[in-house]
Amino acid sequence: xxxxxxxxxxxxxxxxxxxxxxxxxxxxxxxxxxxxxxxxxxxxxxxxxxxxxxxxxxxxxxxxxxxxxxxxxxxxxxxxxxxxxxxxxxxxxxxxxxxxxxxxxxxxxxxxxxxxxxxxxxxxxxxxxxxxxxxxxxxxxxxxxxxxxxxxxxxxxxxxxxxxxxxxxxxxxxxxxxxxxxxxxxxxxxxxxxxxxxxxxxxxxxxxxxxxxxxxxxxxxxxxxxxxxxxxxxxxxxxxxxxxxxxxxxxxxxxxxxxxxxxxxxxxxxxxxxxxxxxxxxxxxxxxxxxxxxxxxxxxxxxxxxxxxxxxxxxxxxxxxxxxxxxxxxxxxxxxxxxxxxxxxxxxxxxxxxxxxxxxxxxxxxxxxxxxxxxxxxxxxxxxxxxxxxxxxxxxxxxxxxxxxxxxxxxxxxxxxxxxxxxxxxxxxxxxxxxxxxxxxxxxxxxxxxxxxxxxxxxxxxxxxxxxxxxxxxxxxxxxxxxxxxxxxxxxxxxxxxxxxxxxxxxxxxxxxxxxxxxxxxxxxxxxxxxxxxxxxxxxxxxxxxxxxxxxxxxxxxxxxxxxxxxxxxxxxxxxxxxxxxxxxxxxxxxxxxxxxxxxxxxxxxxxxxxxxxxxxxxxxxxxxxxxxxxxxxxxxxxxxxxxxxxxxxxxxxxxxxxxxxxxxxxxxxxxxxxxxxxxxxxxxxxxxxxxxxxxxxxxxxxxxxxxxxxxxxxxxxxxxxxxxxxxxxxxxxxxxx
Ligand code: C2E
Ligand code: CA
Ligand code: CA
Numbered sequence: 001x002x003x004x005x006x007x008x009x010x011x012x013x014x015x016x017x018x019x020x021x022x023x024x025x026x027x028x029x030x031x032x033x034x035x036x037x038x039x040x041x042x043x044x045x046x047x048x049x050x051x052x053x054x055x056x057x058x059x060x061x062x063x064x065x066x067x068x069x070x071x072x073x074x075x076x077x078x079x080x081x082x083x084x085x086x087x088x089x090x091x092x093x094x095x096x097x098x099x100x101x102x103x104x105x106x107x108x109x110x111x112x113x114x115x116x117x118x119x120x121x122x123x124x125x126x127x128x129x130x131x132x133x134x135x136x137x138x139x140x141x142x143x144x145x146x147x148x149x150x151x152x153x154x155x156x157x158x159x160x161x162x163x164x165x166x167x168x169x170x171x172x173x174x175x176x177x178x179x180x181x182x183x184x185x186x187x188x189x190x191x192x193x194x195x196x197x198x199x200x201x202x203x204x205x206x207x208x209x210x211x212x213x214x215x216x217x218x219x220x221x222x223x224x225x226x227x228x229x230x231x232x233x234x235x236x237x238x239x240x241x242x243x244x245x246x247x248x249x250x251x252x253x254x255x256x257x258x259x260x261x262x263x264x265x266x267x268x269x270x271x272x273x274x275x276x277x278x279x280x281x282x283x284x285x286x287x288x289x290x291x292x293x294x295x296x297x298x299x300x301x302x303x304x305x306x307x308x309x310x311x312x313x314x315x316x317x318x319x320x321x322x323x324x325x326x327x328x329x330x331x332x333x334x335x336x337x338x339x340x341x342x343x344x345x346x347x348x349x350x351x352x353x354x355x356x357x358x359x360x361x362x363x364x365x366x367x368x369x370x371x372x373x374x375x376x377x378x379x380x381x382x383x384x385x386x387x388x389x390x391x392x393x394x395x396x397x398x399x400x401x402x403x404x405x406x407x408x409x410x411x412x413x414x415x416x417x418x419x420x421x422x423x424x425x426x427x428x429x430x431x432x433x434x435x436x437x438x439x440x441x442x443x444x445x446x447x448x449x450x451x452x453x454x455x456x457x458x459x460x461x462x463x464x465x466x467x468x469x470x471x472x473x474x475x476x477x478x479x480x481x482x483x484x485x486x487x488x489x490x491x492x493x494x495x496x497x498x499x500x501x502x503x504x505x506x507x508x509x510x511x512x513x514x515x516x517x518x519x520x521x522x523x524x525x526x527x528x529x530x531x532x533x534x535x536x537x538x539x540x541x542x543x544x545x546x547x548x549x550x551x552x553x554x555x556x557x558x559x560x561x562x563x564x565x566x567x568x569x570x571x572x573x574x575x576x577x578x579x580x581x582x583x584x585x586x587x588x589x590x591x592x593x594x595x596x597x598x599x600x601x602x603x604x605x606x607x608x609x610x611x612x613x614x615x616x617x618x619x620x621x622x623x624x625x626x627x628x629x630x631x632x633x634x635x636x637x638x639x640x641x642x643x644x645x646x647x648x649x650x651x652x653x654x655x656x657x658x659x660x661x662x663x664x665x666x667x668x669x670x671x672x673x674x675x676x677x678x679x680x681x682x683x684x685x686x687x688x689x690x691x692x693x694x695x696x697x698x699x700x701x702x703x704x705x706x707x708x709x710x711x712x713x714x715x716x717x718x719x720x721x722x723x724x725x726x727x728x729x730x731x732x733x734x735x736x737x738x
Pocket of ligand 3: 639640660662696
């Protein structure tokens with residue numbers, strides 16, 4: 001029984017140990033003790049399993065150092081420290097450490113709790129503890145920790161996002177307010193704009209319109225929005241729909257604003273618009289519609305047109321002006337070059353306009369120009385152009401001329417129109433016109449050349465007598481070139497004393513005694529040669545230089561008289577030709593009397609020859625000067641009588657004492673049929689007025705005899721003596737009688 005009891009106890013112990021070991025295995029736990037005396041380490045089956053130590057009954061003790069060695073180096077010192085602490089403070093420990101198992105080299109995390117035990121003497125005997133493998137728990141815990149961290153991070157993120165959202169919401173609310181305000185402002189602007197403003201989507205359905213638009217289409221806003229654009233005639237009938245469509249297509253395609261000008265016929269006339277079309281883009285920059293505005297520019301446009309019209313038209317007659325004429329001529333030249341047709345440029349100048357303007361006043365002059373313009377325009381074909389170039393100068397452009405005769409019939413028609421007098425403000429006015437014609441391509445191929453050559457031909461037509469037309473000829477051009485040269489060299493000629501006076505003798509018919517000379521100017525130009533007065537006097541008159549030259553002639557003539565009087569004790573007369581412009585100079589009379597005084601000659605030694613035009617134009621100052629001179633004893637002769645307006649009735653009123661019968665009359669003298677002749681009756685009539693007569697241009701003996709018979713007082717002409725230089729004139733004086 002003792003044995004069996006002992007056996008039974010033994011069996012129970014083994015059973016208990018087994019149970020104990022199983023329990024430890026399940027709990028991943030083991031217990032151990034460490035004998036401080038032997039320094040041996042004993043572990044339960046569970047403990048050795050956990051620590052990876054193979055165990056059998058006899059070797060359940062292992063050196064403690066082995067355990068220490070297997071502890072991971074990072075935790076080894078910590079463990080040593082724990083032991084020391086345990087021993088020194090009689091305490092227990094609770095520690096976690098990394099442990100490398102020898103059998104599978106796996107590093108595991110262990111949790112160990114231990115306590116110190118003493119012997120009866122209080123000497124430390126052993127340390128008893130438990131060890132538990134908490135690797136899985138730690139891994140799980142770490143995982144959990146990581147998850148937690150992740151969750152924390154996520155939470156923080158969410159929190160931050162939430163903050164941001166809150167901020168964004170705040171801002172959005174602010175934006176909303178701002179947008180609402182801006183929309184109100186915008187709407188006020190749009191609605192109060194006089195421009196029509198509208199928008200529509202891609203289907204052409206209205207999405208917004210302003211007041212002005214509603215007014216234009218005469219509909220309410222709610223009746224417009226949602227309806228198709230084409231249902232409202234915003235482009236109006238006359239509008240070019242194509243242009244609108246093309247522009248819209250462009251705007252949609254290019255995503256850019258485009259603008260174009262358009263016009264619409266309304267009951268009140270024509271209206272002009274600037275149409276602006278812009279794309280409406282969504283936030284992805286896709287086009288979702290268009291917005292348009294029509295800005296009324298009618299006023300600007302009409303003004304512009306007015307200004308344009310003024311720039312290209314003459315304000316008085318409303319005819320095209322020089323600029324527009326040049327433009328049309330240039331285009332006509334281009335067309336004719338292609339079609340090989342002819343163009344004619346007609347240059348008009350009214351023959352006596354200046355005189356009419358001066359005598360009847362400028363307002364009648366203006367009326368006359370307007371009437372003239374109408375008469376010329378009435379003869380034109382549809383595609384011809386009449387222009388007013390300046391003053392009384394008009395130009396006509398005739399295109400598509402096939403035969404010169406066609407063109408001539410137009411010219412003649414114009415001339416016929418001028419044969420009828422103008423009736424203006426109770427005045428009957430006879431106006432004729434001289435016409436110069438230049439043809440393309442013969443006479444030039446630029447507008448400038450054609451007009452200049454037509455002008456030249458007109459100038460020549462005028463020279464040949466008025467109311468004529470003349471075709472341009474290239475010799476005319478040479479003459480004009482010469483004229484330009486003369487003009488250029490003229491000024492220098494005065495300074496260089498290139499002028500000389502020639503003297504043509506004049507005789508007293510009774511007794512054939514020398515009366516004196518007519519002083520006739522000549523120009524000895526080193527560049528142009530010898531030039532007669534007919535070639536330069538008119539140029540000098542046009543430029544005003546005649547005043548200077550004329551004064552030189554007066555001075556030179558006075559000097560000549562003085563010399564002749566002194567040398568030959570004569571009392572001769574020198575006639576001086578005076579231009580209108582000279583007499584119109586202030587103090588002309590004083591100037592003439594001044595020279596007479598300076599050269600100590602008698603006033604009756606000087607005779608001034610003036611022409612009728614002077615009196616017709618009735619210049620008071622001129623008349624006044626001549627009267628003064630006549631009173632002072634200076635002779636006044638009316639030159640070229642018979643060429644101009646020749647009216648005997650007014651002769652009496654003029655301050656003249658001599659009438660020079662023009663060469664033309666003398667040439668007409670027909671001794672065989674004296675009854676046809678006008679010279680004799682003129683002479684006797686003039687005599688009755690107390691005026692003496694002198695015949696010019698006496699070239700033959702017959703003429704001389706006739707004039708003696710007709711009782712003409714004085715005679716002048718080649719037959720009696722040509723104009724000669726000063727020295728030769730002296731020869732006449734020496735002889736004195738014919
Ligand atoms: P005018 O006053 O009629 O002068 C007479 C012109 O007839 C002169 O021409 C003279 O040479 C020319 N003549 C004289 N007798 C005869 C004749 O028997 N037969 C022909 N066929 N001709 C004759 P000229 O010298 O060439 O002068 C032309 C014109 O120039 C003058 O015409 C005059 O109007 C102007 N003139 C000449 N000298 C002056 C001047 O000093 N001042 C101004 N303002 N004009 C002048
Ligand atoms: Ca003369
Ligand atoms: Ca004359």
